[in-house]
Amino acid sequence: MKNERRKDTRFDYAIRIGVTNSDFMMEEYTKNISKGGIFLKAKPQYPVLNSKIKLTIHFPEGLGEVKTIGRVVYIIKEEEAARRKLDLGIGIQFLVADDVKKLENLIFELSSIKARQKTERFEG
Numbered sequence: 001m002k003n004e005r006r007k008d009t010r011f012d013y014a015i016r017i018g019v020t021n022s023d024f025m026m027e028e029y030t031k032n033i034s035k036g037g038i039f040l041k042a043k044p045q046y047p048v049l050n051s052k053i054k055l056t057i058h059f060p061e062g063l064g065e066v067k068t069i070g071r072v073v074y075i076i077k078e079e080e081a082a083r084r085k086l087d088l089g090i091g092i093q094f095l096v097a098d099d100v101k102k103l104e105n106l107i108f109e110l111s112s113i114k115a116r117q118k119t120e121r122f123e124g
Helices: 078-084 097-123
Strands: 016-021 024-033 037-041 052-059 064-076 089-094
Touching: 016 037, 037 064, 052 089, 052 097, 064 078, 064 097, 089 097
Parallel strands: none
Antiparallel strands: 016 024, 016 052, 024 037, 037 089, 052 064, 064 089
């Protein structure tokens, strides 16, 4: 989804995310991620808009995991998804400043790995 309000570059990676709060728990995959937040593909059950949630981000390629706090900033439900031809899901903003730098570094490292893999496939 292209949106000119975005200030951070988004990367289209499927990264496993655990989401919990006092009355909600799910595990889904990102559609995209940036240092400021994620869009999480989700079934028609979501945390409440503006709720704070705990996130466990399981980076692939042996990069480890990050536990942080986020806030649900938007929800794309079935009707809107069908009308606008979008994925169902939720937009989550990262709230913990200390984790943002770590996330930024891991996203950059993952981008580097993916770029190398593409180059190797092209050259191989």
